[in-house]
Amino acid sequence: MNKRSSWALPYFIFLVLFVVLPLLLILMYSLQDASGNFTLSNITKFFTDKDALGTFALSIEVAIENTLLCILIGYPAAWILADNKLNRSAVTVVLFILPMWINALMRTLATAELFNMAGIQLGKGTLLFGMCYDYLPFMIYPIYNQLKKMDKSYAEAAQDLGATPSEVFRKVTLPLSMPGVWSGVMMVFMPTVSTFAISEFLTNNKIKLFGTIIQENINNSMWNYGAALSLIMLVIIGITTMLQGGEKRAEAEGGLI
Amino acid sequence: MQENDLIIKLEHLSKEFDGVKVLDDVSLDIKKGEFVTFLGPSGCGKTTTLRIIAGFTKPDAGSVIMEGKDISEVPPYRRPLNTVFQRYALFPHLDVYDNVAFGLKLQKVPEDEIEKRVKRVLKLVSMSDYEDRDVESLSGGQQQRVAIARALINQPKVLLLDEPLAALDLKMRKDMQIELKEMHKKLGITFIYVTHDQEEALTLSDTIVVMNEGRIQQIGTPIDIYNEPVNCFVADFIGESNILKGRMIRDRRVAFIKHEFDCVDEGFGEDVKVDVVVRPEDIYFTTDPAKCQFKAKVNSCTFKGVHYEMWVDTDTGYELMIQDYDPYPVGSEVMLYIDPDDIQVMKKEREFNSFAAKVKGEGRVEFLDTEFECDTQGFEEGEQAQAVIRFEKVDLLDHEEDADLTGNVEFILYMGDHYHLTIKTDAGENIWVDTNDIWDKGDFVGIKILPGDITLHKVASGNE
Numbered sequence: 001m002n003k004r005s006s007w008a009l010p011y012f013i014f015l016v017l018f019v020v021l022p023l024l025l026i027l028m029y030s031l032q033d034a035s036g037n038f039t040l041s042n043i044t045k046f047f048t049d050k051d052a053l054g055t056f057a058l059s060i061e062v063a064i065e066n067t068l069l070c071i072l073i074g075y076p077a078a079w080i081l082a083d084n085k086l087n088r089s090a091v092t093v094v095l096f097i098l099p100m101w102i103n104a105l106m107r108t109l110a111t112a113e114l115f116n117m118a119g120i121q122l123g124k125g126t127l128l129f130g131m132c133y134d135y136l137p138f139m140i141y142p143i144y145n146q147l148k149k150m151d152k153s154y155a156e157a158a159q160d161l162g163a164t165p166s167e168v169f170r171k172v173t174l175p176l177s178m179p180g181v182w183s184g185v186m187m188v189f190m191p192t193v194s195t196f197a198i199s200e201f202l203t204n205n206k207i208k209l210f211g212t213i214i215q216e217n218i219n220n221s222m223w224n225y226g227a228a229l230s231l232i233m234l235v236i237i238g239i240t241t242m243l244q245g246g247e248k249r250a251e252a253e254g255g256l257i
Numbered sequence: 258m259q260e261n262d263l264i265i266k267l268e269h270l271s272k273e274f275d276g277v278k279v280l281d282d283v284s285l286d287i288k289k290g291e292f293v294t295f296l297g298p299s300g301c302g303k304t305t306t307l308r309i310i311a312g313f314t315k316p317d318a319g320s321v322i323m324e325g326k327d328i329s330e331v332p333p334y335r336r337p338l339n340t341v342f343q344r345y346a347l348f349p350h351l352d353v354y355d356n357v358a359f360g361l362k363l364q365k366v367p368e369d370e371i372e373k374r375v376k377r378v379l380k381l382v383s384m385s386d387y388e389d390r391d392v393e394s395l396s397g398g399q400q401q402r403v404a405i406a407r408a409l410i411n412q413p414k415v416l417l418l419d420e421p422l423a424a425l426d427l428k429m430r431k432d433m434q435i436e437l438k439e440m441h442k443k444l445g446i447t448f449i450y451v452t453h454d455q456e457e458a459l460t461l462s463d464t465i466v467v468m469n470e471g472r473i474q475q476i477g478t479p480i481d482i483y484n485e486p487v488n489c490f491v492a493d494f495i496g497e498s499n500i501l502k503g504r505m506i507r508d509r510r511v512a513f514i515k516h517e518f519d520c521v522d523e524g525f526g527e528d529v530k531v532d533v534v535v536r537p538e539d540i541y542f543t544t545d546p547a548k549c550q551f552k553a554k555v556n557s558c559t560f561k562g563v564h565y566e567m568w569v570d571t572d573t574g575y576e577l578m579i580q581d582y583d584p585y586p587v588g589s590e591v592m593l594y595i596d597p598d599d600i601q602v603m604k605k606e607r608e609f610n611s612f613a614a615k616v617k618g619e620g621r622v623e624f625l626d627t628e629f630e631c632d633t634q635g636f637e638e639g640e641q642a643q644a645v646i647r648f649e650k651v652d653l654l655d656h657e658e659d660a661d662l663t664g665n666v667e668f669i670l671y672m673g674d675h676y677h678l679t680i681k682t683d684a685g686e687n688i689w690v691d692t693n694d695i696w697d698k699g700d701f702v703g704i705k706i707l708p709g710d711i712t713l714h715k716v717a718s719g720n721e
Contacts (some may be wrong), residue, residue, distance in 0.1 A: 022378070082421065083297075130701065151344075151346065153342050153343075153344065153346035154346055154348060156333070156340075156342070157340070157342055157346040157348070157407075158348075158359070159312075159313075159333045159361065160311060160333055160334070160339055160340045160408075161339065161359050161360035161407065161408075161411060162334050162335075162360050162363045162364060163334055163359075163363055164334055167363060171359075171363075172348060175350045176349070176350055177350075
């Protein structure tokens, strides 16, 4: 082992202790019954449990809706922020990032309180509002970065070749900013699938998401089933990440010049 | 008839960026089919001019006329001209074919026609087999060719090229120069080219437009510009040159380096101060005392490939650069002469610094946003005056403590026995200095002018 690679040792230990070991524990628990014997019943239970499957489908649905909402609101916002003519100061960018400085739980509680004050019924609408509010900066920032570092000469070249401003956007700016959108999707979609605090506070537990079920099982000492659910979620998230990651890499390569 | 030959006419273009004038009243006629080059150092306004023609930059004043129509308000996507960008700006998400076809697809040209035209234009730039290649996988030179193909496929009437060869290595640049020249001949369209490389400009152009500080310095054929520069800037920027102070004795007789020479220039008047340019290849060695016009001692001799570059000290104390195929040993005494044809006499642009000044009170005057002490006898407080300072009377300091004002060295001209510097003050005004000290371009300097060196002149009456 040479000198430089020994610097990696603390990180290696950290990774083993706090990432690899917990993952192995999850795997172990999910394949055991309450008395510690090997079983696959935890896994098969999920696929036969209509409630769990329904909650899972709902989680994915909410996550997709939230992600789309974030793109819809976040992309134009990022575009405005990245435009030197429309946004002359860096302060506005900070303002968009500012909410992240406050703990998400506190923000969510405050949002719930606001809804109560305004007499708005808690439900899916308020859930999506809260999620979007929490995760929007994670969508705006990568898109903003991508747009900001994009060479302006691409847009000029497109105009030069006869593209109207809307054609420039559709045929050049948008495709070239996709790596930023993918980063945003990764940072919004994944956490929304597993969130439980937001749904708890903003729907009064009326809507249960996948994260909520895991939390409930663990809290009720059903560690093995909870671990199995976690494992299933990890696998599914892992697969989507790899799918998107592949796409993102191809796009990112395209974005380099 | 003559108007019909014009394709682009620039009328009094001016442009400021953040209070800095980058273009100052630029007017130019460009003929159909011409290869025009904007040449100048960085920041001279050449790229801004090109961007105004392309429509990416809006001028503060002036207009762009194309084929008789004012296109100043036409957006870039409706202008019948195309641009080859400095760093190519090929779309990284599209392959070579789609990059080149981009313009035609926007026009909704039928697919089979697009294919035919893409093939034809890729053949023109010798990139036929690269259609499916990712643009990132191409070398700089190949990307350059694709960029040219992409610009040419729309069949523009004018092709704008913004330093297109700047990123290529020397050998590739030379090859591309020849190809561009051939393409221009073959296509017969107008090329407007921007470069800071004088050799490139001389090689390619029909007409060169030399620019500096936002102004056109000279317009002419490469031969005219090289042989008959109109001022010191052009002489210094294009090729190597000896630029010297001179005095026109009478028509066809000029004195410089404390010797008198026959020349071919007329019409300057008698006993008039001028600037003289002699190209280093135009000073000849001789062994015939009858031909010798002045003597010198060789100071240094460097082999430059084709020729030797020698610096000589004349018997009158001037330093000259000479290029010759034969070397002369350092330290040797040589006899030299210059042909009358090879002496280029230029009108002096200025003989002293002159600033609009305001008398602030007894012994105090303000100009260049700074208050100076000087003799104000004969002037009243509040009176406008002209403050005159000789070039050699301006002192440059390398610190700002004792300085009256500060600035940066903008341009350096070696005049054989001293340097003539252009200093841009912080307020953006030019002040010219003759000095024997060596400064570098961009140096921050303190400027000091002693009270005795400022002379006030009355402003002509009627001029408030």
